[in-house]
Amino acid sequence: MIESxxxxxxxxxxxxxxxxxxxxxxxxxxxxxxxxxxxxxxPVKQExxxxxxxxxxxxxxxxQKQVREPARRxxxxxxxxxxxxxxxxxxxxxxxxxxxxxxxxGAASSLERAMRxxxxxxxxxxxxxxxxxxxxxxxxxxNFATRSYDDGARVGEICSRNWRTISVARGHLGDSxxxxxxxxxxxxxxxxxxxxx
Amino acid sequence: xxxxxxxxxxxxxxxxxxxxxYLDYQVSSEFEGRKWDLPSRVYAxxxxxxxxxxxxxxxxxxxxxxxxxxxAAAADKPGQYHVSGQTIDIFRRSFQFPEGxxxxxxxxxxxxxxxxxxxxxxxxxxxxxxxxLDPAEIASIYPLQKEDRTLVRARDVPxxxxxxxxxxxxxxxxxHPGVDLSGIFRALLANLKAGKTVQGxxxxxxxxxxxxxLSGERSVARKFNEAIMALLLEWHYEKADIxxxxxxxxxxxxxxxxxxxxxxxxxxxxxxxxxxxxxxxHIALLVGMVRGASWYNPRHNPERALERRNLVxxxxxxxxxxxxxxxxxxxxxxxxxxxxxxxxxxxxxxxIELVRDQLAQTYRESDLKSEGLRIFTTLSPVEQEKAQxxxxxxxxxxxxxxxxxxxxxxxxxxDTMSGEIRALVGDRYPGREGFNRALNARRQVGSVIKPxxxxxALEHPESYNLMTRISDAPVxxxxxxxxQWAPTNYDGLSHGVVTLLHALTRSxxxxxxxxxxxxxxxxxxxxxxxxxxxxxIDAVPSVFLGAVELTPLEVTQIYQSIAAGGYSVPLRSVIAxxxxxxxxxxxxxxxxxxxxxxxxxxxxxxxxxxxxxQGTAKALPGLxxxxxxxxxxxxTTNDRRxxxxxxxxxxxxxxxxxxxxxxxxxxxxGSNAAMRVWAxxxxxxxxxxxxxxxxxxxFWLWVDDETGELTAETCPGAxxxxxVSGSEPTTSTECLAALDEDNDESFWSKWxxxxx
Numbered sequence: 001m002i003e004s005x006x007x008x009x010x011x012x013x014x015x016x017x018x019x020x021x022x023x024x025x026x027x028x029x030x031x032x033x034x035x036x037x038x039x040x041x042x043p044v045k046q047e048x049x050x051x052x053x054x055x056x057x058x059x060x061x062x063x064q065k066q067v068r069e070p071a072r073r074x075x076x077x078x079x080x081x082x083x084x085x086x087x088x089x090x091x092x093x094x095x096x097x098x099x100x101x102x103x104x105x106g107a108a109s110s111l112e113r114a115m116r117x118x119x120x121x122x123x124x125x126x127x128x129x130x131x132x133x134x135x136x137x138x139x140x141x142x143n144f145a146t147r148s149y150d151d152g153a154r155v156g157e158i159c160s161r162n163w164r165t166i167s168v169a170r171g172h173l174g175d176s177x178x179x180x181x182x183x184x185x186x187x188x189x190x191x192x193x194x195x196x197x
Numbered sequence: 198x199x200x201x202x203x204x205x206x207x208x209x210x211x212x213x214x215x216x217x218x219y220l221d222y223q224v225s226s227e228f229e230g231r232k233w234d235l236p237s238r239v240y241a242x243x244x245x246x247x248x249x250x251x252x253x254x255x256x257x258x259x260x261x262x263x264x265x266x267x268x269a270a271a272a273d274k275p276g277q278y279h280v281s282g283q284t285i286d287i288f289r290r291s292f293q294f295p296e297g298x299x300x301x302x303x304x305x306x307x308x309x310x311x312x313x314x315x316x317x318x319x320x321x322x323x324x325x326x327x328x329x330l331d332p333a334e335i336a337s338i339y340p341l342q343k344e345d346r347t348l349v350r351a352r353d354v355p356x357x358x359x360x361x362x363x364x365x366x367x368x369x370x371x372x373h374p375g376v377d378l379s380g381i382f383r384a385l386l387a388n389l390k391a392g393k394t395v396q397g398x399x400x401x402x403x404x405x406x407x408x409x410x411l412s413g414e415r416s417v418a419r420k421f422n423e424a425i426m427a428l429l430l431e432w433h434y435e436k437a438d439i440x441x442x443x444x445x446x447x448x449x450x451x452x453x454x455x456x457x458x459x460x461x462x463x464x465x466x467x468x469x470x471x472x473x474x475x476x477x478x479h480i481a482l483l484v485g486m487v488r489g490a491s492w493y494n495p496r497h498n499p500e501r502a503l504e505r506r507n508l509v510x511x512x513x514x515x516x517x518x519x520x521x522x523x524x525x526x527x528x529x530x531x532x533x534x535x536x537x538x539x540x541x542x543x544x545x546x547x548x549i550e551l552v553r554d555q556l557a558q559t560y561r562e563s564d565l566k567s568e569g570l571r572i573f574t575t576l577s578p579v580e581q582e583k584a585q586x587x588x589x590x591x592x593x594x595x596x597x598x599x600x601x602x603x604x605x606x607x608x609x610x611x612d613t614m615s616g617e618i619r620a621l622v623g624d625r626y627p628g629r630e631g632f633n634r635a636l637n638a639r640r641q642v643g644s645v646i647k648p649x650x651x652x653x654a655l656e657h658p659e660s661y662n663l664m665t666r667i668s669d670a671p672v673x674x675x676x677x678x679x680x681q682w683a684p685t686n687y688d689g690l691s692h693g694v695v696t697l698l699h700a701l702t703r704s705x706x707x708x709x710x711x712x713x714x715x716x717x718x719x720x721x722x723x724x725x726x727x728x729x730x731x732x733x734i735d736a737v738p739s740v741f742l743g744a745v746e747l748t749p750l751e752v753t754q755i756y757q758s759i760a761a762g763g764y765s766v767p768l769r770s771v772i773a774x775x776x777x778x779x780x781x782x783x784x785x786x787x788x789x790x791x792x793x794x795x796x797x798x799x800x801x802x803x804x805x806x807x808x809x810x811q812g813t814a815k816a817l818p819g820l821x822x823x824x825x826x827x828x829x830x831x832x833t834t835n836d837r838r839x840x841x842x843x844x845x846x847x848x849x850x851x852x853x854x855x856x857x858x859x860x861x862x863x864x865x866x867g868s869n870a871a872m873r874v875w876a877x878x879x880x881x882x883x884x885x886x887x888x889x890x891x892x893x894x895x896f897w898l899w900v901d902d903e904t905g906e907l908t909a910e911t912c913p914g915a916x917x918x919x920x921v922s923g924s925e926p927t928t929s930t931e932c933l934a935a936l937d938e939d940n941d942e943s944f945w946s947k948w949x950x951x952x953x
Contacts, residue, residue, distance in 0.1 A: 087247030090326035105784060109296050112615070112772075112787055117245065119614035119848070120888065143789035147764055150795070150892045 063130045066168050071160035074190050088114045088121055095127055104134050122152030122162075129165045142169040159189035217425060224429045227409055228442070235348060235569025235777055236339040239545075239552060240332040241576045242617070242772075243294070246306055247327040250313040251883040256579050257285060257306065263333040263578040265469030265535055275301040276470050283308040286319065290470070292331030295573055295773040295782055304328055311883075333578050334465075335545040338553070338565045339455065347461035348569070348777075351440045354472055357518060358460060359440070361484045364516040365509055367401045370440075375402045375431035376424045402427040404487070405443045449483065449490045452538055457490075467495060469535040477519055478527040481509040495534045503532055544585060547623035547633050548576050551750075551770045554636070559783065560774075569777030574770055575617035583881045584608050584620035585627050591874035592625040592855060600864055601857065606874055607634035609753045609852045613845055615787055616757050616766035621750075632858070635749045640856060643743035644704045644813075644867065645752060645832035645841045648759065648801055649724050650741055651701050651709075653716045655797035658924030663698040663804060664905030669708035674738050684710055684742060687833070687866075696905065698918070701804050702812030704831065706742055713741030727792060729754040729765060743832060752843060753852045759802065760828070760845040762892060763795030796894035800919045802828055803889055809844070813868055817844070820876035826886035827879075831867025840865035842872040847885035851875050894922045906930045 084092075091114040098106035108131050114124045125148035132141035145165040152158050163186035171179040244260045246252075258268075261278050269277040272286040279286045287304045304325070307315040316325045351359060363370045369377045381398035399407070406426045430439060450457035450466055457466050460483055464472040468479055475483075485505040486493045495502035507528050514524035552574055556565060564570070588606040596604055610620040623633035632638070654661040669692040673683045684706045686692070691707055692700075700708035713721065718736045725734070730751045734740060747755075750768070758765040766787055774783045792798060805828035808814050813831045818824045825846065832841030839856040840863070855870040857863045865871070891897065901908045902916045905926055909915065912932035920926075929937070 085247070085249060087245070087249070087327035105782075105786075106296050108786055109773075109784075113245065115615060115787070116612065116617075117247065117250075119612075140788060143764075143791050146791060147789060150762070151890075154893070 060134055062168060063133050063165075067130060067133070067161050067164040071157050071164055071186070074157065074160045074187070084121070084123070085118055088118050088124060091117075092124060092127060095131070099131065099134070104131050107131050108135075120151040122148045122158050125151065126158055126161050126165070129169075130161070133165060133168060136172075138169040138172040142166055142173070145169070155189055157189075160186045162186075163189065217429075220422065220426050221429050224406070224426050225433055228430065228434065234567035235346065236337040237565050237568065237570040237572055238334055239336040239338065239549060239572045239574060241335045241574060241578050242619075243292075243329040243332040245327060245329050246304070246313060246316055248313050248316055248324075251311060252308065252313055253311045254280070254283060254285070254308055257308070259579050259582070260330065260333075261285075261287065262536075264330055265333065267469070267533070267535060272303065274476075275474060276468075287330070289328070290331050290474070293571075293779045294329075295775055295784070298779075299329070299331075302328065332573070335574070335576060335578065336549045338549075338572075346445055346457070346459040347465060348445055349459065349461035349472055351437060351444060354444060354460065355475060355480060357477060357513070358444075358472070358475075358480050358484070360516075360518050361480055361509070361513055362401065362443075362487070364518060365484050365512050366404070366487060367399075370401050371436065373400055373431075375427035375429075376400060399423070400427060401443050402430055402439055405439060405446055406430060408446050408448060447487055449486055450494065451491065466538045467534050469538075476527070476530075477513070477523060478506060478510065478530045479533060481513060481527065482506040482532065485509040495532050499532055499534075506532070544581065544628055545576065545578075546628075546630055547635060548574070548581065548618070548621045548770065550623075550633050551618060551621055551636060555769070555771045555785070556774070571775040571777065571779070572771060573773045573775070575612070575619060575772060576621075576770070577619040580610055580882070581620040581622075584610050584622045584878050587874055587878035587881075588622045588625050588853075589627055591853075591877040595855065595865075595870055595873065600870070601861075603857055604855060604863060604865075605634060605638075605858055606871075607638060607749045607854045608874060608878065609635050609749050610878065611753055611757060611768060611850045613757065613760045613848055613850045614764070614766070616754075616761075616768045617772075618753075618768060618770045619849070621770075634854065637748060638854065638856075638858075639746040639748050640839045640854065640860070641743055641834040642745055642747050642752060642841060643832035643834040643839060644706075645830055645843055646721075646740070646743040646745060647701060647704060647709050648805060648830055649721060649728075649755075650713045650716060651697055651804065652759075652797055652801045653720055653724055654697060654712055655800050655921055655924070656794045658797075658921040661697065662905070662920050662924035662926070663800060663918055664696050664900060664926065666694050666696055666905075667700055667708050667712055669693060669695050669700060669705045669711075672707050672710050672714075674710075676739075677735075677737060682739060684739075698804055698807060702807045702810075704808075704813050710738060710741050713738065725755070728758045729767065743834065749852045749854045752841070752854075753850065756843050756845065756850055756852065758792055759798055759805070760850045760887075762802065762888075763792040763798040765790045765792055794921075795892045796921045799889075799891045799895045800921055802887065803919050805830060806887055806889065814842070814844070814872060816868060817872060817876060820873065821880045821884070823880070823884050825884040826889070827884065828887050829872075829875075831872060833866040836862040837864050837866060838862055840867050840870035840872075842867050842875045844872075844875050844879070845887065846879070846882075847888050849879070849882060851878060853878075889919070891919050895919050896922065896925075898925055900926060901930050904930065906933075908933045909936050911936075 091110045095107040095110040098110060108128065111124055111128045111131065114121065118124065125144050129141045129144035129148060132144060145162045149159060149162040152162065163182045167179045167182035167186065170182055241263070258280065266276055266278045266287065269279055272279045272288040275288050275290040277288050285306045285308070287306065289302045289304055291301045292299055303319040305317040305319050306313055316328060317323065318325050367377065367380065369380060377398065377400045380400065384398035403423050406423050445459040445461065447460070448456060448458055449460070449463040452466070457463055461472050463483055464470055464475055464479070467483070468475060482495060482502060485508065492498070493502045493505045510519065510524050510528050513519040514521060519527065552572065553565070556572070588608050592604050592606045596602060606622070606625045608620070608622040609618065611618050621635045623635040624631065654665070669686070671683060671691055673681055676682050686706050687704065692705060695705065695708060697712070700712070718738060718740055721740060722734055722736060730747060734745050737744065754768050757768065766789060769785055769787070771785050773785065775781065806826055808831070809817050809827050809829050814829045817827065817829065827844055827846055829842060829844030833839065838860055839854065842853045844851055853871040853875040855863070855865050855874060897917050897919050899908050899910050899915045899917050900906060901912070901914050903914055906928045907926050908930040909932060910917070912930055
């Protein structure tokens with residue numbers, strides 16, 4: 001397909017060079033206007049993350065260092081994964097690949113697809129929380145992690161990732177007291193024995 | 198003599214030169230300033246296929262038809278499917294999703310017990326975990342000129358289309374200066390021989406000019422103008438540009454008042470396939486239709502179209518574009534035209550209105566109409582069809598049962614957790630445009646508001662739990678206008694002292710007003726706002742009984758928060774918008790906006806399941822023929838003008854409204870009208886029971902259903918209900934105390950043992 005605004009190139013004669021330039025100019029202007037209209041943020045009441053300059057798009061180490069690694073250390077031996085739908089697993093894997101590429105929007109789309117299949121899967125929700133951390137959408141990170149905790153086993157590695165995400169997000173949102181409280185909750189994820197639900 | 202000749206020649210030149218200059222101006226301004234407005238395409242949500250998914254064969258086939266797939270003896274081309282028993286082979290087309298292009302793939306779906314048992318990639322002979330179909334195109338948003346096109350470029354289209362067009366319409370296109378004298382001569386001969394017009398001598402350039410400027414009349418003057426303009430066009434522009442314009446400009450069909458221009462759109466319009474996927478027989482049909490798109494319309498005149506197509510295939514063979522074998526096999530093929538053009542469904546216009554509303558916040562209307570955007574939405578075509586059928590059949594049925602003529606209905610169906618709108622019905626008559634009640638009918642909600650009064654109470658665990666007692670006795674209030682207001686109950690009785698649970702499930706008015714007065718009307722208005730509805734409402738006590746006018750969509754937003762356990766999400770109909778070339782993307786991601794005190798919402802969810810189990814919606818399981826745990830609330834307004842039912846499962850939230858447009862008494866109640874419409878839809882949907890797991894800060898206890906005291910599961914009158922932490926009862930039944938005494942001993946003995 002070609003762009004809708006494409007004007008057709010004249011061969012000879014009648015269109016003087018200036019007119020052609022004008023045409024290109026107005027085309028560029030129109031394109032700019034369209035771009036500007038399209039680039040406006042979607043109308044949402046919550047925080048919109050500031051645009052991240054390209055050189056900063058490298059994957060922040062925060063999620064790995066402050067959430068996943070300590071959670072894995074905490075949970076050595078304790079695994080409380082619910083049985084996962086293979087489709088959800090496949091989408092989680094897609095999301096992880098997109099995340100590795102630094103394509104956080106792509107990762108979020110895969111996770112949204114997974115949520116349509118299993119809306120309350122704690123790992124999907126927690127992964128979404130971590131993607132939101134990458135995108136510096138801290139309020140959303142906090143919300144998804146909280147939801148993952150509510151819907152999860154509230155114990156084990158995911159629980160630890162939940163509270164560590166909440167802690168990091170609270171820190172960024174300026175709630176340092178809440179951040180250390182969440183840190184404490186993370187360490188308790190391994191104390192409680194899984195209760196039967 | 199000479200003088201006369203010179204005079205005539207001079208006059209002729211004197212007229213011809215300015216006339217030519219005038220035509221030249223027309224041609225060049227038309228051709229150069231040409232900017233084709235592209236309609237925006239609107240897509241449904243893609244169907245996800247995965248093992249374990251609940252999906253009936255009928256629904257899958259319906260989804261395939263909506264997405265423009267054709268049933269075939271074998272699925273061996275993209276866009277075809279083949280059903281054999283519970284096994285469905287689908288040759289999925291390639292499609293550019295917002296996340297990237299998915300390639301064509303031959304899938305086998307094996308169904309068992311209305312579930313996907315297996316999903317296989319037939320070519321790779323591999324089981325798959327998940328695959329998605331390309332989505333149905335549900336609408337196009339058109340430019341004002343009512344022209345529909347998908348732009349293509351000569352270098353991207355199948356070669357056979359370019360060579361074939363020239364073979365049939367203009368063999369000397371490459372050489373002639375716009376007008377082909379030998380072509381005219383040949384046509385003249387052929388016509389003389391046949392005794393009627395069988396060939397036109399127009400070049401492609403002339404045809405393009407005709408499409409641009411001229412009416413269909415056949416006259417010498419028109420032919421003359423056409424020829425001059427064609428010569429001028431060729432003088433100014435490259436052949437390649439003229440061909441590009443031709444491919445996108447030529448008229449190839451009509452859909453209502455919408456003209457189909459160009460081969461790109463025609464391919465989708467007739468075959469449901471992009472141009473590059475067409476086979477020789479398809480291309481031949483389109484080339485043949487250039488001569489007369491309505492005369493050879495394959496949907497209306499299939500025999501004539503087939504004859505024309507085969508004639509064109511013969512020409513392809515004569516000119517060596519196809520081998521004899523290829524032409525023979527192409528001629529043996531059926532016309533292959535889809536039953537209905539994609540995106541023609543007016544059944545979606547109510548939903549499209551919602552899409553426009555959402556996009557209007559980001560885009561200008563003129564962009565939607567001219568920039569060829571690709572809009573990815575949340576609509577489920579199958580659920581939309583079922584929802585419309587439910588409203589139509591449901592309201593028809595109510596009318597037959599004696600309710601007034603002119604009864605209307607509306608229905609909103611959303612995904613509980615994501616807030617994505619799956620279906621929207623704004624009129625009982627399918628396809629009728631006009632007043633969209635789902636979005637615009639602002640009506641009193643009646644008892645549908647009551648759960649919020651109880652929610653506010655549950656948010657005060659120090660004062661209330663579901664077993665808290667309240668008086669359902671007459672209450673008289675003075676309204677701000679000085680009039681007295683004495684609400685009565687639906688059955689005209691007062692029920693004495695009852696629990697909150699009982700008062701809510703039976704929808705008692707007097708108890709609710711009394712509770713509301715303890716809560717405060719301003720708190721209720723504030724709660725409405727927290728749940729996503731901000732409209733000015735008078736702070737009067739009648740608000741406790743739903744003297745608030747809301748649209749079905751607003752009611753859906755409020756209940757989404759409750760059904761999702763307090764995890765509010767702004768309702769969405771659009772997920773992403775992409776430019777026509779698949780470039781720039783605007784996403785509308787899911788945004789969680791959690792409510793505070795979700796533990797109270799968890800407890801309320803339980804109470805709303807009891808409305809269905811034992812309260813005003815007790816008839817629902819019977820209507821559904823299913824006893825899955827469902828939560829809901831009925832609503833009726835004064836003089837039975839409005840009937841509401843809000844109900845939800847784990848995955849789906851539905852809001853139904855029935856009433857009269859003039860707001861007259863309709864003799865409806867929540868359970869006799871709207872609940873029937875709701876059930877009409879939900880009986881055809883998979884029902885996943887409501888998940889009553891309590892969030893942190895709420896838990897289940899066994900209590901006595903009379904006194905609300907703590908009790909044991911084994912004691913008489915024991916019921917298990919959830920409590921917000923801090924609201925749990927502090928006293929126990931005698932039965933529990935007796936059991937505890939036994940336990941106490943062993944507890945103390947253990948304690949002492951350990952101490953030693």
